[in-house]
Amino acid sequence: MDPLPAPDARRYTALRLLSLSLFIGMHLGSLAVFWLGGTWADVALCVGLYGLRMFGITAGYHRYFAHRSYKTSRWFQFVLAWIGSMSIQKGVLWWAGLHRVHHRWSDTPRDLHSPVQRGLSYAHVGWIVSSEHDDTDMALIPDFAKYPELRWINTYYWVPALIMAAGCYAFDGARGLVWGAGLSTVLLWHGTFTINSLSHTWGSRRYETTDTSRNNFLLALITLGEGWHNNHHHYMNSANQGFFWWEVDVSYYVLRALAAVGVVRDLRKPPAHVLRPGLVAAATTRLAVVKAAAETHLAVAREAVGEVKAVAETRLAEAREAVESAVDDASAAETNATS
Numbered sequence: 001m002d003p004l005p006a007p008d009a010r011r012y013t014a015l016r017l018l019s020l021s022l023f024i025g026m027h028l029g030s031l032a033v034f035w036l037g038g039t040w041a042d043v044a045l046c047v048g049l050y051g052l053r054m055f056g057i058t059a060g061y062h063r064y065f066a067h068r069s070y071k072t073s074r075w076f077q078f079v080l081a082w083i084g085s086m087s088i089q090k091g092v093l094w095w096a097g098l099h100r101v102h103h104r105w106s107d108t109p110r111d112l113h114s115p116v117q118r119g120l121s122y123a124h125v126g127w128i129v130s131s132e133h134d135d136t137d138m139a140l141i142p143d144f145a146k147y148p149e150l151r152w153i154n155t156y157y158w159v160p161a162l163i164m165a166a167g168c169y170a171f172d173g174a175r176g177l178v179w180g181a182g183l184s185t186v187l188l189w190h191g192t193f194t195i196n197s198l199s200h201t202w203g204s205r206r207y208e209t210t211d212t213s214r215n216n217f218l219l220a221l222i223t224l225g226e227g228w229h230n231n232h233h234h235y236m237n238s239a240n241q242g243f244f245w246w247e248v249d250v251s252y253y254v255l256r257a258l259a260a261v262g263v264v265r266d267l268r269k270p271p272a273h274v275l276r277p278g279l280v281a282a283a284t285t286r287l288a289v290v291k292a293a294a295e296t297h298l299a300v301a302r303e304a305v306g307e308v309k310a311v312a313e314t315r316l317a318e319a320r321e322a323v324e325s326a327v328d329d330a331s332a333a334e335t336n337a338t339s
Protein backbone atom coordinates (compact mmCIF):
# COMPACT_ATOMS: atom_id res chain seq x y z
CA MET A 1 0.00 0.00 0.00
CA ASP A 2 1.36 3.39 -0.97
CA PRO A 3 1.49 5.57 2.18
CA LEU A 4 1.45 8.81 0.15
CA PRO A 5 -1.55 10.57 -1.43
CA ALA A 6 -1.74 10.34 -5.23
CA PRO A 7 -1.00 13.66 -6.99
CA ASP A 8 -3.72 15.55 -8.87
CA ALA A 9 -2.24 16.33 -12.34
CA ARG A 10 -3.60 19.90 -12.96
CA ARG A 11 -3.15 21.12 -9.43
CA TYR A 12 0.28 19.51 -9.35
CA THR A 13 1.42 21.40 -12.48
CA ALA A 14 0.18 24.76 -11.13
CA LEU A 15 1.79 24.26 -7.73
CA ARG A 16 5.04 23.06 -9.27
CA LEU A 17 5.22 26.21 -11.41
CA LEU A 18 4.54 28.33 -8.34
CA SER A 19 7.23 26.53 -6.29
CA LEU A 20 9.74 26.73 -9.13
CA SER A 21 9.07 30.46 -9.68
CA LEU A 22 9.51 31.15 -5.96
CA PHE A 23 12.66 29.03 -5.83
CA ILE A 24 14.32 30.64 -8.88
CA GLY A 25 13.05 34.13 -7.97
CA MET A 26 14.58 33.92 -4.47
CA HIS A 27 17.95 32.95 -5.98
CA LEU A 28 17.89 35.80 -8.51
CA GLY A 29 16.61 38.27 -5.92
CA SER A 30 19.45 37.38 -3.55
CA LEU A 31 21.95 38.57 -6.15
CA ALA A 32 20.75 42.11 -5.34
CA VAL A 33 23.16 42.13 -2.36
CA PHE A 34 25.90 42.88 -4.93
CA TRP A 35 24.50 46.26 -5.93
CA LEU A 36 22.57 47.17 -2.80
CA GLY A 37 25.57 46.44 -0.58
CA GLY A 38 25.06 45.96 3.13
CA THR A 39 26.17 46.85 6.63
CA TRP A 40 27.50 44.50 9.31
CA ALA A 41 24.03 44.63 10.82
CA ASP A 42 22.61 43.24 7.56
CA VAL A 43 25.20 40.42 7.61
CA ALA A 44 24.32 39.71 11.25
CA LEU A 45 20.61 39.62 10.29
CA CYS A 46 21.40 37.12 7.51
CA VAL A 47 23.49 34.86 9.79
CA GLY A 48 21.11 35.20 12.76
CA LEU A 49 18.01 34.26 10.73
CA TYR A 50 19.95 31.36 9.16
CA GLY A 51 20.84 29.99 12.61
CA LEU A 52 17.42 30.58 14.17
CA ARG A 53 15.53 28.93 11.30
CA MET A 54 18.01 26.04 10.98
CA PHE A 55 17.28 25.40 14.66
CA GLY A 56 13.55 25.53 13.83
CA ILE A 57 14.03 22.85 11.17
CA THR A 58 16.49 20.56 13.01
CA ALA A 59 15.29 20.83 16.60
CA GLY A 60 11.66 21.58 15.69
CA TYR A 61 10.46 19.98 12.43
CA HIS A 62 12.93 17.10 12.67
CA ARG A 63 13.86 16.12 16.21
CA TYR A 64 10.60 17.18 17.88
CA PHE A 65 7.77 16.75 15.38
CA ALA A 66 9.12 13.86 13.27
CA HIS A 67 10.90 11.92 16.05
CA ARG A 68 9.49 13.15 19.38
CA SER A 69 12.99 13.00 20.83
CA TYR A 70 12.09 15.37 23.69
CA LYS A 71 9.05 16.91 25.31
CA THR A 72 7.87 20.47 25.66
CA SER A 73 4.77 22.56 26.37
CA ARG A 74 1.98 23.19 23.88
CA TRP A 75 2.93 26.84 23.49
CA PHE A 76 6.61 26.10 22.83
CA GLN A 77 5.78 23.41 20.28
CA PHE A 78 3.85 26.11 18.42
CA VAL A 79 6.88 28.41 18.68
CA LEU A 80 9.02 25.62 17.16
CA ALA A 81 6.50 25.15 14.33
CA TRP A 82 6.46 28.93 13.77
CA ILE A 83 10.26 29.24 13.56
CA GLY A 84 10.47 26.17 11.25
CA SER A 85 7.75 27.64 9.01
CA MET A 86 9.83 30.82 8.62
CA SER A 87 12.26 28.71 6.57
CA ILE A 88 9.65 28.27 3.78
CA GLN A 89 10.06 24.49 3.60
CA LYS A 90 6.32 23.82 3.66
CA GLY A 91 4.12 22.80 6.56
CA VAL A 92 5.33 21.21 9.77
CA LEU A 93 2.89 18.25 9.68
CA TRP A 94 3.61 17.67 5.98
CA TRP A 95 7.37 17.75 6.56
CA ALA A 96 7.44 15.63 9.71
CA GLY A 97 4.99 13.04 8.31
CA LEU A 98 7.03 12.57 5.13
CA HIS A 99 10.22 12.41 7.19
CA ARG A 100 8.76 9.44 9.06
CA VAL A 101 8.23 7.84 5.63
CA HIS A 102 11.90 8.56 4.82
CA HIS A 103 13.02 6.54 7.84
CA ARG A 104 10.55 3.73 7.22
CA TRP A 105 11.49 3.30 3.55
CA SER A 106 15.03 4.78 3.38
CA ASP A 107 16.60 4.48 -0.08
CA THR A 108 13.73 2.36 -1.43
CA PRO A 109 11.32 3.49 -4.21
CA ARG A 110 8.94 4.81 -1.49
CA ASP A 111 11.59 7.21 -0.14
CA LEU A 112 10.72 10.65 -1.59
CA HIS A 113 14.27 12.00 -1.53
CA SER A 114 16.69 9.12 -1.97
CA PRO A 115 19.75 10.02 -4.10
CA VAL A 116 20.05 6.29 -4.87
CA GLN A 117 16.54 6.15 -6.36
CA ARG A 118 16.12 9.48 -8.19
CA GLY A 119 19.54 11.12 -8.33
CA LEU A 120 21.38 13.73 -6.28
CA SER A 121 19.66 16.88 -7.60
CA TYR A 122 16.15 15.45 -7.07
CA ALA A 123 17.10 14.41 -3.52
CA HIS A 124 18.56 17.89 -2.91
CA VAL A 125 15.79 20.13 -4.23
CA GLY A 126 13.57 18.38 -6.82
CA TRP A 127 11.39 16.55 -4.30
CA ILE A 128 10.45 19.67 -2.31
CA VAL A 129 9.91 21.94 -5.33
CA SER A 130 7.96 19.29 -7.27
CA SER A 131 4.67 19.48 -5.30
CA GLU A 132 4.14 15.87 -6.40
CA HIS A 133 3.01 14.93 -2.90
CA ASP A 134 1.96 18.33 -1.60
CA ASP A 135 -1.06 17.19 0.41
CA THR A 136 -0.48 16.40 4.06
CA ASP A 137 -1.37 12.83 4.99
CA MET A 138 -2.55 13.36 8.58
CA ALA A 139 -2.51 9.58 9.14
CA LEU A 140 1.29 9.78 9.09
CA ILE A 141 1.32 12.17 12.05
CA PRO A 142 -1.87 11.76 14.14
CA ASP A 143 -0.01 12.61 17.37
CA PHE A 144 0.41 16.26 16.29
CA ALA A 145 -2.46 16.55 13.78
CA LYS A 146 -4.84 16.60 16.77
CA TYR A 147 -3.76 20.17 17.62
CA PRO A 148 -5.85 22.74 15.64
CA GLU A 149 -3.14 25.42 15.86
CA LEU A 150 -0.64 23.02 14.24
CA ARG A 151 -3.11 22.14 11.47
CA TRP A 152 -3.56 25.89 10.90
CA ILE A 153 0.16 26.67 10.64
CA ASN A 154 0.64 23.55 8.48
CA THR A 155 -1.74 25.11 5.91
CA TYR A 156 -0.60 28.73 6.30
CA TYR A 157 3.11 28.00 6.69
CA TRP A 158 3.97 31.05 4.59
CA VAL A 159 2.45 33.47 7.14
CA PRO A 160 5.46 33.39 9.54
CA ALA A 161 7.80 33.90 6.54
CA LEU A 162 5.83 36.94 5.36
CA ILE A 163 5.89 38.48 8.84
CA MET A 164 9.63 37.79 9.02
CA ALA A 165 10.13 39.47 5.62
CA ALA A 166 8.15 42.52 6.83
CA GLY A 167 10.40 42.63 9.92
CA CYS A 168 13.50 42.52 7.71
CA TYR A 169 12.15 45.43 5.66
CA ALA A 170 11.44 47.39 8.82
CA PHE A 171 14.99 46.63 9.98
CA ASP A 172 16.86 48.07 6.97
CA GLY A 173 14.53 48.61 4.02
CA ALA A 174 15.33 46.81 0.75
CA ARG A 175 18.77 45.79 2.02
CA GLY A 176 17.27 44.16 5.11
CA LEU A 177 14.80 42.34 2.88
CA VAL A 178 17.48 41.02 0.52
CA TRP A 179 19.94 39.99 3.25
CA GLY A 180 17.46 38.67 5.81
CA ALA A 181 14.61 37.20 3.76
CA GLY A 182 16.45 36.59 0.46
CA LEU A 183 20.07 35.49 0.79
CA SER A 184 19.63 34.00 4.27
CA THR A 185 16.71 31.85 3.05
CA VAL A 186 18.56 30.62 -0.05
CA LEU A 187 21.60 29.64 2.06
CA LEU A 188 19.28 28.01 4.60
CA TRP A 189 17.53 26.01 1.88
CA HIS A 190 20.74 24.59 0.46
CA GLY A 191 22.18 24.01 3.94
CA THR A 192 19.10 22.00 4.95
CA PHE A 193 18.84 20.16 1.62
CA THR A 194 22.37 18.73 1.99
CA ILE A 195 20.95 16.32 4.58
CA ASN A 196 18.77 14.62 1.99
CA SER A 197 21.39 14.68 -0.76
CA LEU A 198 25.00 14.80 0.49
CA SER A 199 24.37 13.12 3.87
CA HIS A 200 23.34 10.03 1.92
CA THR A 201 26.39 10.16 -0.39
CA TRP A 202 29.39 11.91 1.25
CA GLY A 203 31.02 10.93 4.55
CA SER A 204 31.82 7.95 6.73
CA ARG A 205 29.62 5.17 8.09
CA ARG A 206 30.01 4.14 11.74
CA TYR A 207 26.94 1.90 11.72
CA GLU A 208 25.97 -0.68 9.09
CA THR A 209 22.47 0.70 8.53
CA THR A 210 20.30 -0.63 5.67
CA ASP A 211 20.38 2.81 3.96
CA THR A 212 23.21 4.96 2.55
CA SER A 213 23.39 7.51 5.42
CA ARG A 214 26.76 9.10 6.27
CA ASN A 215 28.42 11.10 9.04
CA ASN A 216 30.06 14.33 7.88
CA PHE A 217 31.69 16.97 10.11
CA LEU A 218 31.34 19.84 7.62
CA LEU A 219 27.65 19.13 7.02
CA ALA A 220 27.14 18.89 10.79
CA LEU A 221 28.60 22.42 11.16
CA ILE A 222 26.37 24.06 8.55
CA THR A 223 23.22 22.21 9.68
CA LEU A 224 23.75 22.66 13.44
CA GLY A 225 24.28 18.93 14.02
CA GLU A 226 22.25 17.16 11.35
CA GLY A 227 25.37 15.98 9.53
CA TRP A 228 25.73 13.02 11.91
CA HIS A 229 23.15 11.36 9.71
CA ASN A 230 24.47 7.79 9.94
CA ASN A 231 24.23 8.07 13.74
CA HIS A 232 20.71 9.36 13.30
CA HIS A 233 19.57 6.58 10.96
CA HIS A 234 21.01 4.01 13.37
CA TYR A 235 19.20 5.48 16.38
CA MET A 236 16.62 8.06 15.30
CA ASN A 237 14.87 8.72 18.62
CA SER A 238 17.76 10.56 20.23
CA ALA A 239 17.66 14.34 20.82
CA ASN A 240 21.40 14.48 20.09
CA GLN A 241 22.71 13.36 16.72
CA GLY A 242 26.36 13.89 17.60
CA PHE A 243 26.90 10.86 19.85
CA PHE A 244 30.42 11.76 21.09
CA TRP A 245 31.89 14.99 22.47
CA TRP A 246 33.82 15.70 19.26
CA GLU A 247 30.69 15.40 17.11
CA VAL A 248 29.59 19.05 17.12
CA ASP A 249 25.81 19.34 17.48
CA VAL A 250 24.80 22.96 18.11
CA SER A 251 21.04 22.20 18.07
CA TYR A 252 21.54 19.79 20.95
CA TYR A 253 23.59 22.35 22.94
CA VAL A 254 20.70 24.82 22.56
CA LEU A 255 18.20 22.11 23.58
CA ARG A 256 20.32 21.40 26.68
CA ALA A 257 20.27 25.10 27.55
CA LEU A 258 16.48 25.23 27.04
CA ALA A 259 16.13 22.12 29.24
CA ALA A 260 18.22 23.83 31.95
CA VAL A 261 15.69 26.67 32.13
CA GLY A 262 12.69 24.31 31.90
CA VAL A 263 11.42 25.18 28.40
CA VAL A 264 11.96 21.61 27.10
CA ARG A 265 12.38 18.35 29.04
CA ASP A 266 13.07 14.61 28.81
CA LEU A 267 15.74 14.83 26.10
CA ARG A 268 16.19 11.27 24.86
CA LYS A 269 19.72 9.86 24.59
CA PRO A 270 21.05 6.82 22.73
CA PRO A 271 21.39 3.67 24.89
CA ALA A 272 24.83 2.47 26.03
CA HIS A 273 25.29 -0.26 23.40
CA VAL A 274 24.76 2.30 20.60
CA LEU A 275 27.56 4.42 22.04
CA ARG A 276 30.05 1.54 22.01
CA PRO A 277 30.50 0.62 18.36
CA GLY A 278 34.19 -0.15 19.25
CA LEU A 279 33.09 -2.82 21.70
CA VAL A 280 30.71 -4.33 19.18
CA ALA A 281 33.50 -4.37 16.56
CA ALA A 282 35.95 -5.98 19.06
CA ALA A 283 33.39 -8.64 19.99
CA THR A 284 32.74 -9.36 16.30
CA THR A 285 36.51 -9.76 15.65
CA ARG A 286 36.88 -12.01 18.71
CA LEU A 287 33.94 -14.12 17.56
CA ALA A 288 35.55 -14.53 14.13
CA VAL A 289 38.83 -15.68 15.75
CA VAL A 290 37.03 -18.19 17.99
CA LYS A 291 35.00 -19.45 15.02
CA ALA A 292 38.15 -19.91 12.89
CA ALA A 293 39.86 -21.84 15.76
CA ALA A 294 36.78 -24.03 16.22
CA GLU A 295 36.72 -24.77 12.49
CA THR A 296 40.45 -25.78 12.58
CA HIS A 297 39.81 -28.09 15.56
CA LEU A 298 36.84 -29.61 13.79
CA ALA A 299 38.93 -30.25 10.67
CA VAL A 300 41.69 -31.93 12.76
CA ALA A 301 39.11 -34.06 14.58
CA ARG A 302 37.50 -35.03 11.23
CA GLU A 303 40.94 -36.03 9.91
CA ALA A 304 41.64 -38.12 13.04
CA VAL A 305 38.24 -39.81 12.79
CA GLY A 306 39.01 -40.56 9.12
CA GLU A 307 42.36 -42.12 10.05
CA VAL A 308 40.81 -44.23 12.83
CA LYS A 309 38.07 -45.35 10.43
CA ALA A 310 40.65 -46.35 7.80
CA VAL A 311 42.65 -48.38 10.37
CA ALA A 312 39.46 -50.01 11.64
CA GLU A 313 38.43 -50.90 8.08
CA THR A 314 41.89 -52.44 7.41
CA ARG A 315 41.70 -54.45 10.64
CA LEU A 316 38.17 -55.57 9.78
CA ALA A 317 39.28 -56.67 6.31
CA GLU A 318 42.22 -58.59 7.85
CA ALA A 319 39.91 -60.23 10.39
CA ARG A 320 37.46 -61.22 7.61
CA GLU A 321 40.33 -62.66 5.60
CA ALA A 322 41.53 -64.63 8.65
CA VAL A 323 38.03 -65.98 9.32
CA GLU A 324 37.57 -66.97 5.67
CA SER A 325 40.98 -68.65 5.66
CA ALA A 326 40.13 -70.53 8.88
CA VAL A 327 36.81 -71.64 7.36
CA ASP A 328 38.66 -72.85 4.24
CA ASP A 329 41.21 -74.73 6.41
CA ALA A 330 38.41 -76.32 8.42
CA SER A 331 36.57 -77.45 5.29
CA ALA A 332 39.82 -78.87 3.83
CA ALA A 333 40.50 -80.75 7.09
CA GLU A 334 36.94 -82.09 7.03
CA THR A 335 37.31 -83.23 3.40
CA ASN A 336 40.62 -84.99 4.24
CA ALA A 337 39.08 -86.69 7.26
CA THR A 338 36.12 -88.09 5.30
CA SER A 339 38.32 -89.33 2.41
Ligand SMILES: [Zn+2]
Nearest residue numbers: 102213229233
Ligand atom coordinates in the same frame (compact mmCIF):
# COMPACT_ATOMS: atom_id res chain seq x y z
ZN1 LIG B 1 18.25 10.18 5.80
Ligand SMILES: [Zn+2]
Nearest residue numbers: 066099232236
Ligand atom coordinates in the same frame (compact mmCIF):
# COMPACT_ATOMS: atom_id res chain seq x y z
ZN1 LIG C 1 15.14 11.75 11.01
